Amino acid sequence: QITLKESGPTLVKPTQTLTLTCSFSGFSLRSNGVGVGWIRQPPGKALEWLALIYWSDDKEYSPSLKSRLAITKDSSTNQVVLTMANLDPVDTATYYCAHRRQRSYWFDPWGPGILVTVSS
Amino acid sequence: QSALTQPASVSGSPGQSITISCTGTSRDIGVYNYVSWYQQHPGKAPKLIIYDVSNRPSGVSSRFSGSKSAYTASLTISGLQTEDEADYYCASYTTSNTYVFGGGTKVTAL
Numbered sequence: 001q002i003t004l005k006e007s008g009p010t011l012v013k014p015t016q017t018l019t020l021t022c023s024f025s026g027f028s029l030r031s032n033g034v035g036v037g038w039i040r041q042p043p044g045k046a047l048e049w050l051a052l053i054y055w056s057d058d059k060e061y062s063p064s065l066k067s068r069l070a071i072t073k074d075s076s077t078n079q080v081v082l083t084m085a086n087l088d089p090v091d092t093a094t095y096y097c098a099h100r101r102q103r104s105y106w107f108d109p110w111g112p113g114i115l116v117t118v119s120s
Numbered sequence: 121q122s123a124l125t126q127p128a129s130v131s132g133s134p135g136q137s138i139t140i141s142c143t144g145t146s147r148d149i150g151v152y153n154y155v156s157w158y159q160q161h162p163g164k165a166p167k168l169i170i171y172d173v174s175n176r177p178s179g180v181s182s183r184f185s186g187s188k189s190a191y192t193a194s195l196t197i198s199g200l201q202t203e204d205e206a207d208y209y210c211a212s213y214t215t216s217n218t219y220v221f222g223g224g225t226k227v228t229a230l
Contacts, residue, residue, distance in 0.1 A: 105154035
C-alpha cells in the first residue's frame with residue numbers, strides 16, 4: 001500500500017523560504033519511471049501543479065514558479081523535499097505531494113496535505 | 121501555462137447523468153491522451169477517478185466515465201448519487217513536460 005504524508009511549518013512569514021517534506025512508503029524512488037509531485041490549493045480555489053521529481057533525478061517545475069522552487073529527493077530515506085523561496089500571502093495554500101506511477105501521467109495516491117499560512 | 125477550462129458548477133437530480141467538460145489547447149489535451157480526473161470532497165485530498173482519458177482505477181465506480189474530442193475532455197457521471205457531490209478537477213500532461221489542472225467544477229445533486 002502506497003502512502004505519502006507532508007510535513008513542515010504551518011505558519012511562515014512573508015519573504016521567508018518554505019521547506020516541505022514528503023515522506024512516503026510502499027514504493028521506491030529508485031524504481032524506473034517513478035516520480036513524486038507537489039500540487040497546492042489555496043483556500044477555496046483550484047489545484048495548481050508545482051513540481052515533479054523522477055527516479056532519475058530529472059525535475060520539472062511550473063513555468064510560473066520555476067524561479068522560486070527547488071525539489072530534491074533522498075531515496076534512502078524515502079523523502080522528497082520542496083523548497084519555495086520569497087513567500088507571499090498569496091502562497092497560502094494546502095500543499096499536497098502525490099505518487100506518479102511508472103510510465104504514467106497521473107497522480108495516485110495523494111498525501112493528506114498540509115495547510116501553510118503565509119502571514120506576518 | 122493557462123489552466124484548463126471547466127464550468128464552475130454542474131448540477132443534476134439523483135439518478136440523472138451529468139457531464140463536466142475540460143477544454144485545453146494544442147499544448148496539452150489536443151496532443152496527448154494523458155487526461156486525468158480527480159474527485160475532491162470537502163477537507164479531503166483529491167482522489168484519482170479517471171486516467172489516460174477514459175480508464176478507471178480499480179475500485180472506482182463504473183458510473184464514472186471519460187472521453188475526449190479534439191481539445192476537450194469530458195467526465196460523465198451516470199446515475200448521479202448524493203455521495204458524488206464534490207469538486208472535480210481535470211489535469212493534463214503538456215508539451216513542456218509539465219502538468220496543468222483545470223479550475224474545478226462543483227457537482228451538486230439537487
